Amino acid sequence: MNLDQLQTPALLLERPVLERNIAAMTGRAKRHGVALRPHMKTAKSAKVASLATAGNKGGICVSTVAEAEYFARHGFRDITYAFGIVPQKIERLAKLRADGVSVRLLVDDVANVKAVAERAKALGASFDVQIEVDSGQNxxxxxxDDPKLGEVGWALAGSGALRFLGVLTHGGHSYDCRGAADCRRVAEEERAAIVAAAERLSAAGLPCAEVSPGATPNAVHATRLDGVTEIRPGNYMFFDLHQTGIGSCTVDEIAVSVLTTVVGHNRAHNRIVIDAGGLALSKDIGANEPLPNTGYGWVMDLSGKTRIGDLRVGRVSQEHGQIESDSPLPFDRLPIGARVRVLPNHSCMTAAAYEHYNVLDGGADVIDQWDRINGW
Amino acid sequence: MNLDQLQTPALLLERPVLERNIAAMTGRAKRHGVALRPHMKTAKSAKVASLATAGNKGGICVSTVAEAEYFARHGFRDITYAFGIVPQKIERLAKLRADGVSVRLLVDDVANVKAVAERAKALGASFDVQIEVDSGQNxxxxxxDDPKLGEVGWALAGSGALRFLGVLTHGGHSYDCRGAADCRRVAEEERAAIVAAAERLSAAGLPCAEVSPGATPNAVHATRLDGVTEIRPGNYMFFDLHQTGIGSCTVDEIAVSVLTTVVGHNRAHNRIVIDAGGLALSKDIGANEPLPNTGYGWVMDLSGKTRIGDLRVGRVSQEHGQIESDSPLPFDRLPIGARVRVLPNHSCMTAAAYEHYNVLDGGADVIDQWDRINGW
Structure with a gap:
C-alpha cells in the first residue's frame, strides 16, 4: 500500500525521523549520565516503545491506566503511572502488580496516601511511590519548600503497602518558552526544584532513589542534570509545530503528519476544503503562541518535506478543514482529489484521534501499521 | 454498575434527556411538515439513531464513510453522506450500494462530478447526489446565484452513474448566533438560500426532489420551512454549552457529560486537579464566545443537575483538567477521590474521545453501555 491508496484522513509516521529523534534523546541522557524513561503518552504504541527503550533500561512512563495495561500486555515490566493516583484506580494496577509488573505511582497528599495504601492493602498489592513536585507549572x-513534602514522605514510609521511592516533576511551563536560552533557563529551574525537593527529603531521613524531571523542551535543552537520576520526556519522539515554535526541534524533525484529501474549492473566499477537521487534527491551537499564524497546522506537499507556500489549515469544523494563505491559493496545483499532509500543532492531541500509525520509510510506501492504545 | 464504580474519565448519557430532545425535534419537523433526517455525526451510535429515527422516515445523515458502514451494518438503509465526495471514497460506499443501501452523495464541482461518476461506473455503482449550497457559512x-449550480446539476443529470436529487446546505454560521431572534434570522437565511437554489435549478429544468438544510440552532428556531423537504440537525440530541450560549437549549437539556475524579488540590493557586483533560473534554473553546468564562466546561455535582458555584475547567493539559473559580474553591466538599461531572463545550468533539456511552436513566445506575463509531 502507498499514500495514494490510504483512506483519508490518516495518521502518518516517518520511521527514519522517529529513529533519529529517539537516538538523539538516548544520546542526551547518556551524555548527562541519567536514565531515559520515555513517556509513552504521545505515541501510545508498543512498537514505538520498543524503539524508544532500546539501549535504555526498559522502563517507561504512562499517563493512563489503559496505557499501563496495554504496555504490560506487550511485555513492558517497569511502568511509572505519572498521574496523581486515587484509590479508585488501584484495582486495575494491582492486577498488573500480581502479574509481576513494577508499577510506580504518584502522590502529593497525606490523606490520599492513607486512602490509597488502604485500598492497596485490601487488594494485597504493594507499589513504589514518588512524590509529585511542582517545579513551576503550578x-x-x-x-x-512545602513542609508537606516530608509529611507525605513519612506517610508513605509508614503506610505498609506503599514504598517511598523519590520525587517526580513535570516542568510543563517549558511549553511557554521561546528559544533555546529560555528553554535552558526553565530546564535548570525544573532541575533545581526537583533536586532541592530530593535534598530536603534526604535531610529529613528519606533518601530519594529516583529523582525524575520530565518535559521534552527541558530534556532537549538541559545543560546539566546533576542530582537527577532519570528523565521522562515523551513528545520528542514525534515533536510537532509547538515544539518547533519553542525551539526544541526543526520542522524536519517532526515525525508525524496527517494525510488529507482536497474535497472542495472556495475561490470566492480563497479557501481549499480538506477532509481533516477538528477531529482529525485536534482543536489544539497552542502552537500559534510561539509560531503565529499556524492555524491548526501547516500544509506540506505529499513528501511531507516541503511546506506549500505559507499554507495552513486556518479553520476547522468537525470533519472539514479549510486551507488558507495570505496569497491566492494554488487551486490548480491542488485540485479536488489531490492529497497533502498537515503537520500537527500538538502531536499528543492529534495522534489520539487515530487507531494506528501508517508507517513510512522515507518514501510513499506504507511499510507497516502500528496500533495505539487510546481511551482510559 | 453505578457512577461510583465507573473508571474515570467516562462519558455519561442521560437517556430521559436524550429522549426529550429527540421528541422535541421530531415534533418540530412534524409541525413544519418536513422530514427529519437526523445527523448522526454527534452521537455516532446505532442505539441513539434508532431512537432518533423512530416516528420519522428512517433516513439518517453521516459525516464519515466509517459511520456509513457502521450504520448500514446496524440496519439503516437510507444514508446521506453529507460531506464533499471524492473518487477515492467511492469504493467503500459502492459496497454499501451493492448491499442495497441507499447512499446519497454531495458535490459542488463539475470536474469532480465527472471523476466521481467515472469511478462509480467502473465499480458498477449508482448514487443519488445533492448539490451543496453555501447558505452563508462560506x-x-x-x-x-452561482451559475455553476446549473452546470453541476446538468453534469450530474448527464453522468450516467449519478442521479441529480436536489440540494443540501449546512447553515453553520448559525453557531455564531446570540439569542433566539438572531437564530431565527439565520434560520430564515438558510431556508431562503436553499429554496432559492432549488428554484433556480427547477427553472433550469432540474426539479429538486430533496431540499435539505441542516444545523441545530436553525432547526430549533426556524419559524417557517416552506420549500424545504427535510432537515438534518444532529447536535440537538445531546446539545452542549455552546448551544446553551447560542440560545438553542437550556442547561438541563444537555444530555451528555464527563464523569471525572478529583486527583489533586492546589490551594496556593485555587485550583482543583481532575482526571479529565484535553483528551477527555476536547480542546474546543468555542462555547466561550457566547458563554464567557466557560473554560473547557462547567463543573456539575454528581447528579449532573446543579452547577457547583461558578466552577469551570479553566485549564487542560493532555490528561489533567484544572477546576477554577472566581471565589475560593470548595476544597473540603471536593476531596481527592471525589467525583463531579463536566458539561461539554461541544458534545460532537467531546464524545469522540470515547468508545461508548454509559447510559443513565435519571439516577446513579448505569443501565446500559452503547457503542460509538469513531475514526474514518
Missing amino acids: RGGLKP | RGGLKP
Whole structure:
C-alpha cells in the first residue's frame, strides 16, 4: 500500500525521523549520565516503545491506566503511572502488580496516601511511590519548600503497602518558552526544584532513589542534570509545530503528519476544503503562541518535506478543514482529489484521534501499521 | 454498575434527556411538515439513531464513510453522506450500494462530478447526489446565484452513474448566533438560500426532489420551512454549552457529560486537579464566545443537575483538567477521590474521545453501555 491508496484522513509516521529523534534523546541522557524513561503518552504504541527503550533500561512512563495495561500486555515490566493516583484506580494496577509488573505511582497528599495504601492493602498489592513536585507549572505537586513534602514522605514510609521511592516533576511551563536560552533557563529551574525537593527529603531521613524531571523542551535543552537520576520526556519522539515554535526541534524533525484529501474549492473566499477537521487534527491551537499564524497546522506537499507556500489549515469544523494563505491559493496545483499532509500543532492531541500509525520509510510506501492504545 | 464504580474519565448519557430532545425535534419537523433526517455525526451510535429515527422516515445523515458502514451494518438503509465526495471514497460506499443501501452523495464541482461518476461506473455503482449550497457559512458549496449550480446539476443529470436529487446546505454560521431572534434570522437565511437554489435549478429544468438544510440552532428556531423537504440537525440530541450560549437549549437539556475524579488540590493557586483533560473534554473553546468564562466546561455535582458555584475547567493539559473559580474553591466538599461531572463545550468533539456511552436513566445506575463509531 502507498499514500495514494490510504483512506483519508490518516495518521502518518516517518520511521527514519522517529529513529533519529529517539537516538538523539538516548544520546542526551547518556551524555548527562541519567536514565531515559520515555513517556509513552504521545505515541501510545508498543512498537514505538520498543524503539524508544532500546539501549535504555526498559522502563517507561504512562499517563493512563489503559496505557499501563496495554504496555504490560506487550511485555513492558517497569511502568511509572505519572498521574496523581486515587484509590479508585488501584484495582486495575494491582492486577498488573500480581502479574509481576513494577508499577510506580504518584502522590502529593497525606490523606490520599492513607486512602490509597488502604485500598492497596485490601487488594494485597504493594507499589513504589514518588512524590509529585511542582517545579513551576503550578498544576499538581508540592513546591520544594512545602513542609508537606516530608509529611507525605513519612506517610508513605509508614503506610505498609506503599514504598517511598523519590520525587517526580513535570516542568510543563517549558511549553511557554521561546528559544533555546529560555528553554535552558526553565530546564535548570525544573532541575533545581526537583533536586532541592530530593535534598530536603534526604535531610529529613528519606533518601530519594529516583529523582525524575520530565518535559521534552527541558530534556532537549538541559545543560546539566546533576542530582537527577532519570528523565521522562515523551513528545520528542514525534515533536510537532509547538515544539518547533519553542525551539526544541526543526520542522524536519517532526515525525508525524496527517494525510488529507482536497474535497472542495472556495475561490470566492480563497479557501481549499480538506477532509481533516477538528477531529482529525485536534482543536489544539497552542502552537500559534510561539509560531503565529499556524492555524491548526501547516500544509506540506505529499513528501511531507516541503511546506506549500505559507499554507495552513486556518479553520476547522468537525470533519472539514479549510486551507488558507495570505496569497491566492494554488487551486490548480491542488485540485479536488489531490492529497497533502498537515503537520500537527500538538502531536499528543492529534495522534489520539487515530487507531494506528501508517508507517513510512522515507518514501510513499506504507511499510507497516502500528496500533495505539487510546481511551482510559 | 453505578457512577461510583465507573473508571474515570467516562462519558455519561442521560437517556430521559436524550429522549426529550429527540421528541422535541421530531415534533418540530412534524409541525413544519418536513422530514427529519437526523445527523448522526454527534452521537455516532446505532442505539441513539434508532431512537432518533423512530416516528420519522428512517433516513439518517453521516459525516464519515466509517459511520456509513457502521450504520448500514446496524440496519439503516437510507444514508446521506453529507460531506464533499471524492473518487477515492467511492469504493467503500459502492459496497454499501451493492448491499442495497441507499447512499446519497454531495458535490459542488463539475470536474469532480465527472471523476466521481467515472469511478462509480467502473465499480458498477449508482448514487443519488445533492448539490451543496453555501447558505452563508462560506465553507463548501455554491451560492444560490452561482451559475455553476446549473452546470453541476446538468453534469450530474448527464453522468450516467449519478442521479441529480436536489440540494443540501449546512447553515453553520448559525453557531455564531446570540439569542433566539438572531437564530431565527439565520434560520430564515438558510431556508431562503436553499429554496432559492432549488428554484433556480427547477427553472433550469432540474426539479429538486430533496431540499435539505441542516444545523441545530436553525432547526430549533426556524419559524417557517416552506420549500424545504427535510432537515438534518444532529447536535440537538445531546446539545452542549455552546448551544446553551447560542440560545438553542437550556442547561438541563444537555444530555451528555464527563464523569471525572478529583486527583489533586492546589490551594496556593485555587485550583482543583481532575482526571479529565484535553483528551477527555476536547480542546474546543468555542462555547466561550457566547458563554464567557466557560473554560473547557462547567463543573456539575454528581447528579449532573446543579452547577457547583461558578466552577469551570479553566485549564487542560493532555490528561489533567484544572477546576477554577472566581471565589475560593470548595476544597473540603471536593476531596481527592471525589467525583463531579463536566458539561461539554461541544458534545460532537467531546464524545469522540470515547468508545461508548454509559447510559443513565435519571439516577446513579448505569443501565446500559452503547457503542460509538469513531475514526474514518
